[in-house]
Amino acid sequence: MNKAITEGLLLMPPAFSNGLDQWSSQDGTVGSDTYDGAVNAAFVAADQDFGGCLELLKSETTQKLRAMVQTPLHPGCYLQIKARVKAISGNLPNVEIAGWAGGAGDVHVLDVVEAGPSVALTSYGEVVEVSAIVGTGARNGVDMPWGQDALYGHFGLNLTGANGGVVRIDDIQITDVTNVFLRDMMDWVDVRDYGAIGDGVTDNAAAFNAADAAANGRQVLVPEGVYALASNVTFESPVRFQGQVTAPKEVRLSLTKNFDFGSYVDAFGGDEVLALEKAIQALFNFTDHESLDLQGRRIELTRPIDVQDVVNNISTYAIRRVIRNGQFNVLADPAWDTDVVTSTASYSASTSTELTNVANIANIQPGSLVEGNGVGREVYVKSVNVGAQTLTLSQPLFGAASNQSYTFSRFKYALDFSGFSGLDKFVLDDIEFQCNGISSGILLAPEGLIFHVRDCFITKPKDRGITSHGRGCQGMLVDRCQFISNEQPMRAQDRTTIAMNVNANDTKMRDNRVMLFAAFGVWAGTGHLFSGNHWFHGDGETDGVRRAGVIFTTPNPKSTVVGNYIDNNFIEMTNEHDATPDWNNQYSFGGITITGNIFTVNDVAPWFSWIVVKPYGSGHYLHGFNLSGNVFRALNGNIERIERVDETYAGLDMSKSRNVVVQGNAFNSVDTPIFNPLMVRHTEAANATTWEIPTDGKLPFGGRARRVEGFVMDQQVLRGSNTAHYEFPYVSLQQGADQSEAHLKWSQACRGRVQITLRMDNAT
Template sequence: MNKAITDGLLLMPPAFANGLDVWSSQDGTPGSSTYNGATNAAFVPSDQDFGGCLELVKTENTQKLRYMGETPILPGCYLRVTARVKAITGNLPTVRIAARAGRAGGSEVTGLVTTGPGVALTSYGEIVEVSAIVGTGDRNGVDMVWGTEPIYGHFGLDLTGNNGGVVRIDDIIIEDITSAFLRSMMDWVDVRDFGAVGNGSTNDLAAFEAADAAANGRDILVPAGTYRIAGNLTLENRTRFEGTLVMNANERLVLRRDFKFHDYCDAFGNDEVLAFKKAYQALLNFSDHESLDLGGRRIEVDAPIDMQAAVNNQTTYEVRRVIRNGQFNVVASSNWDTDTVTSAASYSANNPKKLTNVANVANIPVGSLVQGNGVGREVYVRDKNVGAGEITLSQELYGAPLNQTYTFKRFKFVLDFSGFTKISKFTITDVEIQCNGRSSGILLAPAGETFHLKDSFITKPMDRALTSHGNGCQDLQIDRCHFVSNEQSTLATQRVSQVFNVNANDAKIRSNRFQRFGHTMFLHGNGHVIVGNHLFQGDGSTDGPRVGGIIFTEPNLKTIITGNYIDNCFIEMSNEHDAKPEFSNEFSFGGLTITGNIFTANDVAPWFSWIVIKPYGPGHFIQGLSVTGNTFKALNGAIDRIEEVDTSFADLDYTRVRNVVFSGNTFNGIAQAAINPVTLEFDQVTNASTWTLNVADYLPFGGNARTVESVVAEGNIKNAAGQNIYHFPAVFTNAGTENNLVQLRWPEACNGTVVVTARVDKPV
């Protein structure tokens, strides 16, 4: 504040020469008695020291003199009231500046200091100056601290002590001395000047709001102290925090002018987690800022951050918001320990996403991983109904019995969005979550679209990097992120950590790096795009088994896998999230394009394959699978094939395979290439009317020889007499006991060479 605030305001009382009718002998309020015509008061026009002055005889124990005008008291202003007095005759009194504080409407504000220090008159004719400073803030040198409730004062003085003395009083002076406390060029306002106390208990909300209103572009200074803010506070101007704030969890602080995380840290005493919660709370409750920049700050986290509880008043949020540029570092604490509950429940394939008759359902946390017989991987508790004893599952169970005991494991996540009903358009970018083998990373909301994680690291998660327990993964986007497991030296088959799962459609997974997890991704739904990633899951074992990296749990995918580096793990297509896994008039395995990828394996068992189909029920087949332009390379030992069917539960129906393409691939260290359609040259050396051609080794997944596209003679076909024959053979597919041979039947025994193009499928 500075003197400009009071420019144009009338502060100085009128001189006594103008009349005594505005000078009260009481409290200065309208209607009170004045000294005009009083027997104990007179105007002296020519005092040798004062010129014109008031001569007053003390007749009351406290003889009051108050100017009846309302001198304004503005927030941040400091006024000095000064009077010069001398004793003439009689008893010598004590003199002090005094006042009455008034609020809007004219009533008195009580409970305030309304008098200045007293000065005793000790001799006659000696001029004594008394003064006092009144203002809104509790500053050194302020005699009367009034806060912001009074808006004016009736100022004057008191004479105390023995009666009977005569004094003369020079004209009273009231002047703005705000600049004595705040230099006129100061670029900030102090909340104390507007009544803030900073004792940790008094509600300073109104003082902060008043300071903000007066700042007008200047900074707000919050000096040392603890300021209780009981209510939501929005500050329009930049704020400097030397002191700290105390607020309830549901009370919001919005720093509108300069929304920066370090300011929230300053505001809450460098409690970084509390500062993050308050800043995030403001992010979702104010429209001026679309992102929270952590300023590169490292936040030490000793417990999961419940993102919905931090906001409190929001359960659904679908406006773009971003958290960027910082690090969460997990520190050791029992708060990260996994909660494990076992409970008996019933299951029916006719109600495939429900567990019913669930014992102890109230103690099963939402977001828990579900384990039990017939339960596929990455099945979670999406919701629960305690009253009905029911649990809603994120996925169906492929083979659960009618009744069994299930295990529910609730991992602890650094950023836990599960308390929301729905979150959409949320982005985390340039953030590292250092789980340090103690926690998991991010748990999504149960519903929402386009959650976007980009240019970030999730390092050493104990169980999961990112988990969806519902459909909050719809159109999930993960771009240019690094995921590093906490199980680097653990054998691949013994690792338990996984990167992420998807229960919905349209995930975009692009240009990420996934290092040595148990599994990298589980993808349900379809419409996924997996481009430019590097995932490697090898270990130091020789001829060791490997596990799936990219695992699809819905058979028909409408998905592309392009330009990835897939190292020591495989792509698996399954239908383990199907309560009725046998084929029943739905789309079967396919809709997948695998093109332009690099496949590598080191020191793996020869039966390892990079592309695996695992049907959980009979009757399924392949319909639409394209594997083109890839490079397959095995090091330190060859492998048998690049593709296989895992028949742990069922085999494929090879009589229904259609629209399969394996072409343009490069095979190194692979005993048998898979090609479809395959074109092979066959020599029939002995004369025979039936030629049996073995195309089986080349047909993907050991399927049937279902189609012959062409038969071309290379050179002459000759009969037993050595004569050229010009007949065309009859072609028979699905020959042999395993239906994987092709037969050519000629009208007579003959020999020669043919080039045959055969297929494992029907093209349409």
């Protein structure tokens, strides 16, 4: 046969018997010289070894022989060119298979190897076979790798060495040997077959994309080597990495069929942090997956992961994305050191979330904790305007001077989302943050909805577990997580770490366990739900100090605390995030339901209380407060009462209390239980016209006896002569030094026993 057809391609060049006008003495391209009529070439019809063949006198330094036909070379295709040659007379030359690489538009593809191994002819009449393999990939055994740009070749041979020798050449054979490199039975394709070169320099993006297109459901193999990518690559086929990829920060590698952390570790040479960053980058750029599976891997972090900087091309994102199933283990490095800046600034309550005239502002970072006189707990820098010398704060300041010094502390977080301007519906699922006292856990974006942390451990954060420095906590969900302090051996009053804080509304805290922090957290905003959590913050000190575990900084938070275990700490209600903290016709303290919880404490001073109201301004009162169905128990000593008002800045106006319900609670080792309504049984043993009925401190928060719901004489009322007295008395309320007594007024002195139900509030 004088031709071979491989998958419909004509590969075999013409036989010499078809005419020497089909063979060029140059490159074989259109218009090049042929051997037809040449004085140094002739067709020999009958040779004892070859049959018909070409006889050629070598007269040039490199005597070329090229077929005028274009032999196609497709991606992934490998061709073997063979020629049998013998010397007839004269000088003995060297022989090598050669070709001319043609690209699109019939241009010459430069910088590729166009000649195979050279073979010396050493005797006359000896038949010598020379061969070479050409293909797109730089594979072992490929003599002429031509890459993706070469679409066809003009193939033949070269004679080199001394001139004057005469040789005879049999018909040149070209066969498809692709199956030697990529057998049809294999379920993978090799990127090298499509021009990839693993030299760490050559851009392989086009080769990777071509291999993916050719895979057609098979696996793509990236063999040993370092493969540079200068532009984005998306694999629609599964990929196996024996070699590794290198790419600039902005270049994405998207693995749509095996989008998992292990594949990215393989792709980036075992560098787990880089692999994580590239996987996160792809996650935000539509890899056909909503989740990144860390496959239970432990990732050693030596620096914070700035998620927005990693993603690089997106500043806001509102499509659900998940990172799940792994562990971040933080290792010591200066990259985790807190950046602390001290600066002076101006503040006005009229622009309550702004500092102006900020000195040294270029060194203050968004996400920094703000501390100074008149600054409430967990106030952060939301944004920085260097040109205007202004900072936006996460919360107002309750008592800052018009000009004063502030300290700004920028903690470092394992996952830092603060670079996004907005982030919605992001989920962290089944991840352990092993902060090791070196880093904090998670910093949220300044804006966003429904950030969800579920089934995660945040273990031993250096400063904070989860921080919101803006409103990226709106609607946040934290479910079944454990927060474990790095300060467990310390006294409660010496701890500084906080599990979390919230600035916005509608968060849900469910079934979490928070162990031995300075506090579970600080909640601004409204609409929060706490259910099934256990937070405990005690220590081993006798008569120890206990601190607030949950702090509400909106005085009327419209929140519920239901079915929790509150251990060795208290719930505190404040208005410290109010630039004008005095009451001014707004809702005051209340708007909260505390129901069905277990409260316990041990080894504390008797003045400890589980519910504390701390007004930062005057004129406030209780409004819409419900404390029902809870169990309170003190161990190793009694406490005086379960609730109190912290009057460090101001007290409560008890003449305004409204809609306060305290009932159905159980009190163990509490000297003074509290109730509202409060039923009092009073016995007046001696005749009197005024029966003074004390409440004995049992009205909540030292409230006044402001209303009577009813009373009944459960014993006959007698006058001095032991005659029955049937006249009905009237009640005087808010009597006594602290206005906590009710007085029954009679027209005549009498004695007896009464059951009276009093309230410290008005209904409306």
